[in-house]
Amino acid sequence: LRGQRAGGAGPGAAAAGPGPGPAGADTVSAPAQGGGSAVIDMENMDDTSGSSFEDMGEMHQRMKEEEEEEAEGEAGAGEEEDGEFLGMKGLRGQLGRQVADQMWQVGKRQASRAFSLYANIDILRPYFDVEPVQVRARLLESMIPVKMINFPQKIAGELYGPLMLVFTLVAILLHGMKTSDTIIREGTLMGTAIGTCFGYWLGVSSFMYFLAYLCNAQITMVQMLSLLGYGLFGHCITLFVTYNIHFHSLFYIFWLVVGGLSTLRMVAVLVSRTVGHTQRLILCGTLAALHMLFLLYLHFAYHKVVEGILDTLEGPNMPPFQRVARDIPVVSNAILNTTAKAIALTL
Amino acid sequence: FPGLADVSISQDIPVEGEITVPVGSHSPDEDFSTLDEPVKDTIMRDLKAVGKKFVHVMYPKKSSALLRDWDLWGPLVLCVSLALMLQGGSADSKDDGGPQFAEVFVIIWFGAVVITLNSKLLGGTISFFQSLCVLGYCVMPLTVAMLVCRLVLLAGAGTVSFIIRLIVVGAMFGWSTLASTAFLADSQPPNRKALVVYPIFLFYFVISWMILTFTPQ
Numbered sequence: 289l290r291g292q293r294a295g296g297a298g299p300g301a302a303a304a305g306p307g308p309g310p311a312g313a314d315t316v317s318a319p320a321q322g323g324g325s326a327v328i329d330m331e332n333m334d335d336t337s338g339s340s341f342e343d344m345g346e347m348h349q350r351m352k353e354e355e356e357e358e359a360e361g362e363a364g365a366g367e368e369e370d371g372e373f374l375g376m377k378g379l380r381g382q383l384g385r386q387v388a389d390q391m392w393q394v395g396k397r398q399a400s401r402a403f404s405l406y407a408n409i410d411i412l413r414p415y416f417d418v419e420p421v422q423v424r425a426r427l428l429e430s431m432i433p434v435k436m437i438n439f440p441q442k443i444a445g446e447l448y449g450p451l452m453l454v455f456t457l458v459a460i461l462l463h464g465m466k467t468s469d470t471i472i473r474e475g476t477l478m479g480t481a482i483g484t485c486f487g488y489w490l491g492v493s494s495f496m497y498f499l500a501y502l503c504n505a506q507i508t509m510v511q512m513l514s515l516l517g518y519g520l521f522g523h524c525i526t527l528f529v530t531y532n533i534h535f536h537s538l539f540y541i542f543w544l545v546v547g548g549l550s551t552l553r554m555v556a557v558l559v560s561r562t563v564g565h566t567q568r569l570i571l572c573g574t575l576a577a578l579h580m581l582f583l584l585y586l587h588f589a590y591h592k593v594v595e596g597i598l599d600t601l602e603g604p605n606m607p608p609f610q611r612v613a614r615d616i617p618v619v620s621n622a623i624l625n626t627t628a629k630a631i632a633l634t635l
Numbered sequence: 636f637p638g639l640a641d642v643s644i645s646q647d648i649p650v651e652g653e654i655t656v657p658v659g660s661h662s663p664d665e666d667f668s669t670l671d672e673p674v675k676d677t678i679m680r681d682l683k684a685v686g687k688k689f690v691h692v693m694y695p696k697k698s699s700a701l702l703r704d705w706d707l708w709g710p711l712v713l714c715v716s717l718a719l720m721l722q723g724g725s726a727d728s729k730d731d732g733g734p735q736f737a738e739v740f741v742i743i744w745f746g747a748v749v750i751t752l753n754s755k756l757l758g759g760t761i762s763f764f765q766s767l768c769v770l771g772y773c774v775m776p777l778t779v780a781m782l783v784c785r786l787v788l789l790a791g792a793g794t795v796s797f798i799i800r801l802i803v804v805g806a807m808f809g810w811s812t813l814a815s816t817a818f819l820a821d822s823q824p825p826n827r828k829a830l831v832v833y834p835i836f837l838f839y840f841v842i843s844w845m846i847l848t849f850t851p852q
Contacts, residue, residue, distance in 0.1 A: 409755060416756040420829040448757070452833060455749075459841050466848055478738050 353397065415447040415510060423449045430518040433552035437560040445510040450489065450517020457524050458485045464531040465590045484586075489517060492578055496558075499574060503567035505558065515554055516579075522550030523583050530587060543583055551579045685709045692772045692814050702765050702818065710771020713778050714743050717842075720781050721849055739845070746838045747771060754819060754831050761822040770835070773815035777839065780807035781846050788851060800847060808843040812836055 426449055434441055461481040490513075497512045507515075526546050530539040555572040562568045685708050718739035751766040759766075784800045815835055820828045 409752065413756055413758075416753070417758075418830070419826060423830070448753075448830065451753075452837075455834065455837055459837060459844075462841070463844065478742055 412447070415445060418446050418448050422446075426518055427521055430521050430553055431546070431549045433549065434556045434560070437556055439560060440506060441557045441560045443507070443511040443515055443557060445508065446514055447510065447517075450514055450520070453517055453520045453524060454485050454489050457520055457527070458482050460524060460527050460531065461485065461586065461590060464527060464586075467531065468590070488582055489513070489520070492516060492582075496571070496575055496578075499571060500558070500562075503562055503571055504564070505562040505567070505571060507558070507561055515557060519550045519554045519579060522546045523586065526583060527586060539587055543580070543587075547580055547583045551576050554579065681706070681708065685712075688768075688772050689775060692775050696817070702761065702769070705765045705768035707764070707768060707771065710747075710768065710774065713771060713774045714740060717743070717774065717778050717781055720778075720785060721845060742841065742845075743771075743774065746841070750831075750834045750838055753834055754823065757827055757830055758824055759819075759822045759831070761819065766819060769815055769818045770838075773811045773818075773839075774842065776807040776810040776814070777804075777842055777846060780804045780843070781849075784846060784849065785851070792850060804843050804847045808839050811839045811843075815839075 422444075426444065426446070458481045461484065462477060465477050465481065493509070493513045493516050496516070497507070497509050500507050500512065526539070526542040530542055555576055558571050558575060559568045562571055684704060684706060688706075688709055718736045721739050722736055747767050747770040750770060751763055754761065754766060755763070780803050783803050787796050787799055787803075790796065812832075812835060816828075816832050819835065820831055823831050
C-alpha cells in the first residue's frame with residue numbers, strides 16, 4: 289500500500305485536496321516544511337484561476353472512486369474469506385473492523401462529494417470577474433437615472449461592488465453610532481451595524497425579487513442584488529457627509545437629491561424591464577418607498593442628537609448645538625460646526 | 636491509472652523520464668527525532684519562526700518565506716492582546732459602549748476571512764491560511780499603536796493627546812496596509828490590485844478607528 293501511495297503520489301494527494309478542505313491544508317503543509325516529500329503541497333493546488341478546475345476535480349473524483357473500489361474489493365474478498373471461519377472470536381473482531389472501515393470509506397466519499405459540490409467557492413467566481421474601471425463606472429452610473437424606459441436596460445450581475453458598498457456602509461454606520469453615543473443593550477454595536485446593512489441588502493433584494501416574479505418583471509436574483517447594492521452608494525455618500533456635519537436641512541437636501549437620484553435610477557431600470565402600468569406602479573412604488581425610508585431610518589435611529597436641534601432656516605445667529613460626543617473631542621466638533629456655519633452664512 | 640487511458644500522446648514523441656517521485660529516505664527518522672527532542676527545542680523553533688515573521692512585518696519586502704511557512708500563533712497573540720487592551724469598562728456599567736473582547740475578536744477574524752475569500756474569488760493564487768497569516772501578522776503595527784495610545788491616555792485626554800494619538804494611529808494604519816499589500820497584492824493579476832487593496836484598507840481602517848476612539852473608563 290505504501291508503494292502504491294508513493295507511486296500515485298501526484299493525483300492521489302491532489303484528490304485528497306478538495307476533500308478534507310482546511311484540515312487537509314493543515315496536514316499537508318507540515319511535510320512541505322521538511323523539504324522534499326512525495327506529497328504535493330496543497331497550496332499549489334489552490335491555483336484555480338484556470339477554467340479546467342472542474343475537469344481536474346472530476347478526474348480526481350473518478351480516480352479516488354476507483355481507489356476506493358479497489359480497497360472495497362480487497363475488503364470484500366477478505367470478508368468472504370473470514371465468513372468461512374465464523375467460529376473464531378478473533379476473526380469476528382476483524383470482520384467488524386473491516387465493516388467499520390468500509391462504512392467510513394463510503395461516508396467519507398459521500399461527504400467529500402457533497403463538500404466539493406456545495407462548498408465550492410467557484411460557484412461565486414463569475415460574479416467577481418470585474419476590473420476596477422468597471423466598478424468605478426458602475427458606481428458613477430448608479431447616480432444617473434436612465435431616460436429610456438421602453439427598452440429593457442442591461443444590469444450587470446456583479447457582486448463585488450455591492451459587497452464592498454455594504455461593508456463601507458457598515459463602517460460608516462459604526463462611526464455614526466459611536467459618535468452619537470448610541471447604547472445598544474442587547475447585542476453589540478458591530479453586530480447591529482452588520483445585521484442592519486446585510487439584512488437590508490439581502491432582505492429587500494429577496495422581497496423585490498419576489499414582487500418582480502409576481503409582476504412578471506425580467507430580472508434575476510443576482511441582478512436584483514447588484515442593482516440594490518449599487519443603489520446603496522447614494523446612502524453611503526449621504527450618511528458619510530451628514531454623520532459629520534449636523535444640520536437637519538442639509539440632511540433633507542441630501543436625502544432628496546442624492547437618495548432620490550439613486551432611487552430614480554433603480555426604479556427606471558426596473559420599470560424598463562416590466563410590462564403593464566399596474567405592475568410598474570407596484571414595483572417602483574415599493575422600491576422607492578423602501579429605499580428612501582431606509583436612509584431616513586439610518587439617519588434618525590442611529591444618530592441621536594442629544595439636545596438643541598439647529599434649523600438653519602432660523603438664521604445664522606443660533607449657537608451651534610451641543611452634542612455629547614463620547615469619543616471625538618470638542619475640538620474637531622467645533623471646527624466642523626464653525627465650518628458649516630461659515631458655509632451657511634455665505635449661502 | 637485507467638482513468639488516464641484516454642489522454643492521447645502523439646506516437647512519435649518518446650515519453651521518458653522518471654516515474655518515481657524521490658521521497659526523502661530519512662523522513663521516518665526525522666519524524667521520530669522531532670518527537671524525541673526536548674520540549675524547549677520545539678518551543679524555541681516555533682518562537683523563532685514567529686519572531687522572524689514579526690521582523691518581516693516590520694520591514695516589509697517581498698519574501699516567499701513568510702508565505703510558505705504560515706502559522707497562526709502570531710495572529711492569535713496579537714488579536715488577543717489587542718482585544719484585551721480595547722476592552723472598555725465593566726459589563727454592568729451604565730456607559731456600556733466599549734467594544735467587548737468578543738466583538739474585537741470576531742471583527743478581526745471575520746474581516747480576515749472575508750478579505751481572503753474576496754481575494755480568492757478575484758483570482759488570487761494565495762491559499763486560505765497563507766492569507767489569514769499575512770493579515771493577522773500585519774495587525775502588529777496597530778497593536779503597537781494601541782499600546783502607545785494607552786500610555787498617552789495615562790498622561791491625560793486633551794487636545795494634544797488626541798493629535799498625538801491621531802498621528803500615531805494614522806502612521807501605523809498606513810504601515811499595516813502597506814505591509815499587507817506588499818504580500819497580498821502580488822498574488823493577484825496586475826490590473827486588479829486595487830480591487831483587493833480596498834477591503835484591506837477598510838479592514839485596517841475599522842480597527843484603527845476603534846483604537847483611536849477608545850477612552851478608558
